[in-house]
Amino acid sequence: MIEPHYRAQDIETRWQQRWNESGAFVAENQGDSPYYVLEMFPYPSGKIHMGHVRNYSIGDAVARFLRRRGHQILHPIGWDAFGMPAENAAIKNNSHPGTWTYANIKDMRSQFKRLGLSYDWDRELATCHPGYFRWEQKIFLEMLDKGIAFRSQQRVNWCVECATVLANEQVNDGACWRCDEVVEQRDLEAWSIRITDYAQDLLDDLDSLSDWPDAVRAMQRNWIGRSVGARIALPVSGADDLDPIEVFTTRPDTFMGCTFMSLAPEHPMVMELAARGGVSQEVGEFVAEMGRADRSARGDGAEKRGVFTGMYADHPLLGRKIPIYVANFVLMDYGTGAVMAVPAHDQRDFEFAQKYGLDIAPVIQPHGEDQALDAATMEAARPEAGVLINSGPFDGLDNEEAKRVLAAKLSEIGCGGATINFRLRDWGVSRQRYWGAPIPIIYCDSCGVSPVPDADLPVTLPEDAEMTGEGSPLANHPTWKHVPCPSCGTPAVRETDTFDTFWQSSWYFLRYCSPRFEEGPFDPEAVARWMPVDHYIGGIEHACMHLLYARFFMKALADLGYEVPREPFKRLTTQGMVIKDGAKMSKSKGNVVDPTSIIERYGADTARLFILFAAPPEKELEWNDNGVEGAYRFLRRVHRLGEAAAALGEEALPTDLSEADQVLRRSTHKMLRKVTHDLENGFHFNTAIAAIMEHLNAVTAAGVGGESKVHAGVARESMEMVAHALFPFAPHLADELHEMLGASQDLMRTPWPEHDEAACEESSVTIVVQVMGKLRGKIEVAPDADKETILSAAKAEPSVARHLEGKTLIKEIVVPGRLVNFVAR
RNA sequence: GCUGGAGUGGCGGAAUUGGUAGACGCACCGGAUUCAAAAUCCGGCGUUGGAGACAACGUGUGGGUUCGAGUCCCACCUCCAGUACCA
Numbered sequence: 001m002i003e004p005h006y007r008a009q010d011i012e013t014r015w016q017q018r019w020n021e022s023g024a025f026v027a028e029n030q031g032d033s034p035y036y037v038l039e040m041f042p043y044p045s046g047k048i049h050m051g052h053v054r055n056y057s058i059g060d061a062v063a064r065f066l067r068r069r070g071h072q073i074l075h076p077i078g079w080d081a082f083g084m085p086a087e088n089a090a091i092k093n094n095s096h097p098g099t100w101t102y103a104n105i106k107d108m109r110s111q112f113k114r115l116g117l118s119y120d121w122d123r124e125l126a127t128c129h130p131g132y133f134r135w136e137q138k139i140f141l142e143m144l145d146k147g148i149a150f151r152s153q154q155r156v157n158w159c160v161e162c163a164t165v166l167a168n169e170q171v172n173d174g175a176c177w178r179c180d181e182v183v184e185q186r187d188l189e190a191w192s193i194r195i196t197d198y199a200q201d202l203l204d205d206l207d208s209l210s211d212w213p214d215a216v217r218a219m220q221r222n223w224i225g226r227s228v229g230a231r232i233a234l235p236v237s238g239a240d241d242l243d244p245i246e247v248f249t250t251r252p253d254t255f256m257g258c259t260f261m262s263l264a265p266e267h268p269m270v271m272e273l274a275a276r277g278g279v280s281q282e283v284g285e286f287v288a289e290m291g292r293a294d295r296s297a298r299g300d301g302a303e304k305r306g307v308f309t310g311m312y313a314d315h316p317l318l319g320r321k322i323p324i325y326v327a328n329f330v331l332m333d334y335g336t337g338a339v340m341a342v343p344a345h346d347q348r349d350f351e352f353a354q355k356y357g358l359d360i361a362p363v364i365q366p367h368g369e370d371q372a373l374d375a376a377t378m379e380a381a382r383p384e385a386g387v388l389i390n391s392g393p394f395d396g397l398d399n400e401e402a403k404r405v406l407a408a409k410l411s412e413i414g415c416g417g418a419t420i421n422f423r424l425r426d427w428g429v430s431r432q433r434y435w436g437a438p439i440p441i442i443y444c445d446s447c448g449v450s451p452v453p454d455a456d457l458p459v460t461l462p463e464d465a466e467m468t469g470e471g472s473p474l475a476n477h478p479t480w481k482h483v484p485c486p487s488c489g490t491p492a493v494r495e496t497d498t499f500d501t502f503w504q505s506s507w508y509f510l511r512y513c514s515p516r517f518e519e520g521p522f523d524p525e526a527v528a529r530w531m532p533v534d535h536y537i538g539g540i541e542h543a544c545m546h547l548l549y550a551r552f553f554m555k556a557l558a559d560l561g562y563e564v565p566r567e568p569f570k571r572l573t574t575q576g577m578v579i580k581d582g583a584k585m586s587k588s589k590g591n592v593v594d595p596t597s598i599i600e601r602y603g604a605d606t607a608r609l610f611i612l613f614a615a616p617p618e619k620e621l622e623w624n625d626n627g628v629e630g631a632y633r634f635l636r637r638v639h640r641l642g643e644a645a646a647a648l649g650e651e652a653l654p655t656d657l658s659e660a661d662q663v664l665r666r667s668t669h670k671m672l673r674k675v676t677h678d679l680e681n682g683f684h685f686n687t688a689i690a691a692i693m694e695h696l697n698a699v700t701a702a703g704v705g706g707e708s709k710v711h712a713g714v715a716r717e718s719m720e721m722v723a724h725a726l727f728p729f730a731p732h733l734a735d736e737l738h739e740m741l742g743a744s745q746d747l748m749r750t751p752w753p754e755h756d757e758a759a760c761e762e763s764s765v766t767i768v769v770q771v772m773g774k775l776r777g778k779i780e781v782a783p784d785a786d787k788e789t790i791l792s793a794a795k796a797e798p799s800v801a802r803h804l805e806g807k808t809l810i811k812e813i814v815v816p817g818r819l820v821n822f823v824a825r
Numbered sequence: 826g827c828u829g830g831a832g833u834g835g836c837g838g839a840a841u842u843g844g845u846a847g848a849c850g851c852a853c854c855g856g857a858u859u860c861a862a863a864a865u866c867c868g869g870c871g872u873u874g875g876a877g878a879c880a881a882c883g884u885g886u887g888g889g890u891u892c893g894a895g896u897c898c899c900a901c902c903u904c905c906a907g908u909a910c911c912a
Contacts, residue, residue, distance in 0.1 A: 043912050083912065156910070167910040215829055219907075222828050295908080299826025329826095333909085424909090431910065501912065541906060543829075576831095577906080584905090613850070614837055618830095620905075622837055626851050634850080637865090677841095687839070690849035697849095700866080768845045773893045775845060799879090813892055819844050823892045 006639035008603025012732040015746075016116050024748045025118040027074045035071035036530045037063040038509055038569075040538030040546070044079045044104040044126075048111045050578040050585060050611070050623060051539070053595045057608040058575060058617050058685070059537045060117045061728035065679050067118075068727070068752040074530050076512040077112065077119040079105050081128035083501045084167065087435045090467040097435040097467070101128060111596060115604045116732055118748070123515045127504035132511060133437035134458030135521035136503055140429075141440060141451045142560045143193065151449070154190035154428040155266070157183045163471045165432045174292050178469060185266070185291055190430035190497070191439055195552050199224050199422040201566075202551055211571035213618070216543045223544040225423025230407040232340060232416035234261065234313040237321050239276065245269060245313060245324070248335035248421045252410070253402035254342040256391035257363035261313050261324045262306060262339050262352065265290035266332035270309070273324060277310015283326055290328055298328055304352040316415050317392075327352060335421055343381065344373065350381035364399050365389045427549065429500045434465050434473035436498025444485035444492035452494075453486050459494070472496055505546055506553040509533050509568060524563045532565045537617075540574035547572070573683070576620040578611075585623070593623055605730035606632040612685040612729050634693060635733055638722060641696065642737040644705040645719040648712035650742050660702060660709040665759045667698035668718045672755040675725040685729065692725050716741060724753050769794040770821040771803040787814050794820045 019025065039059035042052055063075040079101075086097035093100070105126060112119070125132055143149040157166040159176040165188070170177045195202075203224050206217050230252035233244035245261065263270055265287040274283035286307045296302060306327035315322050329348050330339055343353035344362040353360050362373035366386040373382060373389075388397045397405060404418070411417030430439065438459040440452035452459055462480040465473040474480060474496035485492035507521065513530045514523035547569070554568045577584055580591040598607045610631035615621040657665065671691050678688035699718050703709040710718075720741050727734035727747045735747050743750070762783060767790060769777045777797035781790055791812060794800055800822070807824035814820050 040912095045912090080912070085911080154910090165910065168908095169911050219829050223908085225828095294826095296826050301826050428910080433910090500910070505912080539906090539912095540830080542912085544907060545909065546912080579905090610850095616838085619838090620831080624837060624851070627837065630850050633864095640865095686837095687849080690839075693849055706866085766845080770844085770893075773844095773891095778845075811892060813844090815844055819893090821844080821892055 005643065006636040006733075008605060008635070008732070009600075011736045012114075012116060012604050015732045015735050016113065018735075018746065019116075019118075019748070022746070024746065025075065025120050026122065027072065027076075027120050033071050034074065034529055035066050035535075036074045036509075036533045037066065037535050038076070038512070038533045038537070040536070040542065041078045041080050041505070041508060042108065043083060043085070044081055044101055044108055045085060046104040046107060048108055048595050050593060050595055050621075053115065053607055054578055054611045054617075054621060055538060055575055056112065056115065056117050057611050057729075058573065058683070059535075060115075060608075060731075061612060061679075061685060062535055062537070062683060063118050064731060064748065065728040065752070067748060068750065070751065073118075074512070075118055075120060076123040076125075076515075077117070077121070078123075078125035078508060078512065078515075079108075079127065080501065080505050080508070081105065081126040082436045082498075082504060084433065084435070087433060087467060090435075091469045094467075096463065098128065098463075101126075101435075114599055115608065118731075123512050125508065125511055125515050127437075127501075127508065128435070130458040130460050131516075132508075133499075133504065135511070136437060136499070136507065137440040137452070137457050137459060138454065139507070139521060139557070139560070140499070140503075141454075143556060144451060146560060148194050148197070148556055148559075149429075150192055150194065151189060152192040152426065152428070153187040154192070154430065155185055155187055158186035159183055162469060164469065188430070188432075190428050191441075191495075193427040193429055193552075193556075195427045195549075196422055196424055198552050198555050199226065199424045200420075201555055202424075202548065205551070205555075205567055209567065209569075209572070212569075213572060213574055216540070216547065216572060216574060219543045220548055223424065223548065227421050227423075229419065229421060230403070230410060230416055231336075231419040232410055234315070234322075234340070234415070236273070236324070237312040237314050239311070242269070242272070244415065245338050246336045246416075247338045247340045248419070249340055250421075251342065251345065251403070252406040252418075253388065253397075253399040254345045254363055255340065255406050255410075256317060256388070256394060257342045257344050257361045258315060258318075258322060258340040259343060259353070259359040259361055260322050260341045260349075262327035262330045262341050262349075263309075263324065264330040264332040264337040265326055265328070267326075267330075267337045270326055273309040273311045274326075277308070279308065279310045283307050283309060286326060293328070298331065300329065300348065302328065304329055304348060304355055306352060306356065308356075316413060317409070323358070325352075325356070333425060334423055344375065344378065345381055345383050347381040347383070350378075361390060363389060363391045427500075427502075427552075429503055430497040431500055432472040432475075432496075433498055434461065434467065436501060437503065438474070439495045439497050439499060441495035442483060442486060442492050443495065444488065444490065446490065447485050447487040447492075450486050450492075456486075474498070502546060502549050506549045507557070509536075509550075510557075510564065521562075527564060532567055533569045535571045535573065536569040537573045537575060540576065543574065573617055575617045576615070578621045578623055580623040593625070598628060602628060602632040603635075603732070605635055605733045609635065609689065609730045613689040614686070616684060616686050634696070635730060637696060637700075638719075638726065638733060638737065641699055641705050642719050642723070642740050645715045646740045646742070648708065648715055651712040651716065653713040653717060654711045657714070658711070661711050661714045662759075664698060664702045664710050664714050664718050665756070666762075667695050668714075668721050669755040669757075669759040671695035672721050672725060672753065673757075673760060676752070676755065679728065688725070689729060692722060696722065721753065723747065724750075765817050767794070767817070768819045769797055769800050770819065771800060772823060773821060774803075776800045776803050783817065787816075790814060790816075790820060794822075 037059055039055050063073050067073045081101050086101045089100045090097040157171050159166055161179045161181040171183050174183055176183055203226055227250050229250035231248055233246050235244040236242045274280045306325045309324045311324050312321035313324055341349040343349040343360040360375040364386040366382055366384045385399055388394045388402050394402055407418035440459045442450045462477055465477050481494040481496050483494055510522045513526035517523045550568050554564050557564050585592045610628045674691040675688040678684040704715045723734045723738040738747050764780045765783050767779050777800045779793045779797055804824055809824050811823035
């Protein structure tokens with residue numbers, strides 16, 4: 001490639017050095033109103049991919065634009081450095097996860113720097129550093145003290161062969177990914193977080209997040225899944241030694257029509273009931289089968305299947321026994337894992353009842369239906385509203401009223417009552433892995449569970465743990481876990497589980513505010529100044545988990561007495577994936593494009609410009625090599641025209657503008673107006689860049705770079721504004737161009753320019769003329785032309801007149817400055 | 826299965842939120858420049874019919890509302906993301 005003028009590598013290296021030397025990105029250096037721009041920090045996998053380039057180019061454009069709009073910007077970066085891939089790499093290479101992680105951070109840091117991203121590198125952090133995780137160990141202990149953290153049973157995938165817990169993604173078709181042995185479900189003692197206590201808060205505060213995408217708010221709302229209903233405890237008939245079976249229902253009004261019960265196969269009482277019912281084998285087989293079945297076999301759409309446990313429950317209001325079944329469609333992780341079945345009014349129960357010949361008892365007569373419901377003739381369940389029938393003392397009640405009345409009755413007789421259920425589950429944070437932050441707990445035979453004393457924090461990882469893939473490396477370590485009990489001093493053992501990595505990513509944005517603070521997780525003053533994050537940018541895939549955990553953390557921290565806002569992220573942008581040939585880039589598909597090779601070949605400005613131009617941030621982005629070439633050509637043209645404009649000399653704008661001068665100035669200022677508008681109202685980078693390209697075509701048409709038809713001052717202004725407008729997207733070339741045209745100060749420190757509205761004014765507007773909604777002609781009129789003028793000009797248009805000939809005009813619609821429509825018959 | 830999205834030329838996308846469908850870029854075609862090529866510049870480019878003027882059709886599918894629908898409503902189809910131990 002022969003390119004005498006635009007040498008991207010040289011330009012980019014030079015400007016990166018200058019920015020670095022002048023501290024252009026240090027948060028404290030300029031502006032007043034603080035603004036915190038944050039992109040979701042990366043997992044240091046080793047190499048940057050196009051998703052990174054996209055995420056960080058978007059954030060950088062936001063940061064650079066707003067800094068020039070007068071904000072004091074905090075724009076930090078760090079590493080979400082704990083996690084399974086490091087441990088897997090260590091097993092494979094027989095090395096330490098930290099070695100791999102830190103080497104990756106080093107590589108990725110230099111790649112990020114090569115992109116020219118405007119980070120305040122002094123604030124860099126890595127979550128695997130004890131200086132970081134000691135604070136989240138402390139926060140955990142404070143949560144434990146407050147009862148937010150607690151011990152519970154967690155159901156996990158367990159591989160017997162490897163003696164280890166498997167992540168869902170490590171299970172392929174029910175088999176372990178390493179040894180192919182069948183995976184079983186096992187309950188482990190684990191640490192959990194009562195995020196469910198915050199479910200209502202998390203739901204309520206969603207309403208305040210007006211700068212979040214509606215899609216994310218809807219997903220969180222459904223994930224939290226609030227429903228109002230009743231809890232009902234049904235005693236097992238003739239088994240006084242067993243606890244009653246609890247169900248949750250949103251329809252207590254239908255309780256008088258409950259003819260059987262269904263339990264999830266995973267329900268803890270299933271095998272006990274089956275044993276007493278004498279059907280252990282059949283039930284056991286069914287439970288085992290369901291344990292292996294995938295989700296679709298358990299959903300609403302799947303065929304209803306089940307097995308009778310041989311046992312009955314006592315219906316407390318009917319005084320009758322109802323059979324207890326195990327059913328495929330009942331899910332253990334929603335409600336209580338058991339449902340009361342009302343086949344007349346619930347479709348799933350109806351199908352189940354039909355299949356197994358169970359009673360169907362209608363108890364609600366739908367509004368507006370004269371014929372009384374009859375179980376014998378019903379073809380489907382009738383879930384709609386109505387009036388209670390066949391319900392003894394409750395007959396005649398409206399069903400909404402009956403929900404309250406029945407809940408009160410259940411409460412009165414001591415077997416339930418009104419309640420609110422959330423789909424959200426408590427957050428299990430224990431992981432049986434090495435490369436994570438240790439959970440700071442000590443177990444003593446005599447004193448029980450003790451927190452690690454504050455003076456002993458952080459609890460760090462042993463360097464010499466063995467990574468074999470079998471068992472837990474910390475539990476297997478010969479000495480690490482053995483410590484004296486902090487209370488009695490007798491031999492005790494450490495907790496050998498580490499935190500879920502979401503634990504780290506739930507508060508890192510607070511640490512950035514004062515990353516080296518030694519007296520606590522963050523300096524309250526720094527947090528008061530920067531938090532909440534004004535604009536958070538990252539993938540949509542985090543909609544429910546990371547974004548919810550981070551929101552929860554803020555609320556919990558506030559309850560622990562920390563001064564933090566109740567919500568962490570004021571505005572959220574979720575960026576779409578980068579795909580190629582219609583599929584997500586992945587090694588297995590062989591469609592990966594390495595950003596490094598693009599940067600080496602064309603420069604960082606080209607890579608950034610293309611990725612921002614090719615699609616709006618929220619949408620999927622289809623990678624296209626030819627498009628990159630096009631972005632590069634555009635920047636090269638900018639460089640060439642900049643040189644040409646600079647060569648015309650440093651002339652000011654003339655007082656008298658020629659026609660050509662006015663045309664070019666109109667293009668210049670309309671471009672600037674459009675770019676400013678697109679960045680201020682929702683960051684439409686793609687259309688902003690298109691406007692710059694369009695303007696550059698006007699610069700070429702004005703003869704700049706050849707035989708110029710415009711005044712030197714107008715030509716120079718046209719390219720100066722390109723430098724300004726290009727800065728958020730292609731900052732290196734923008735600064736180069738700006739300097740080329742005589743500027744002595746870099747653009748980061750130069751305020752964003754205002755456009756000249758008067759220069760944008762048009763001498764006429766085009767109005768479209770339709771007849772019966774079909775385009776028949778166009779007219780040019782003065783921008784302030786009145787309705788009569790427009791109508792007569794429209795009727796005079798030959799093709800319009802032809803289509804109106806011989807017809808009666810019924811209606812004339814005039815949209816000023818835009819369109820005329822004649823309705824004629 | 827459930828929850829949330831998306832679908833517009835050969836391709837990526839645009840359309841001031843109900844008012845010219847296809848801005849801008851890519852690809853392609855033609856021309857200028859050149860000994861030639863590259864690069865650059867100029868022009869064309871939804872589909873069908875027509876020499877042309879022009880006409881009809883056209884935003885995943887099928888209906889509907891409206892003077893007017895990519896945009897609003899109803900019913901579907903396909904693809905994508907998440908689904909709680911990947912981060």
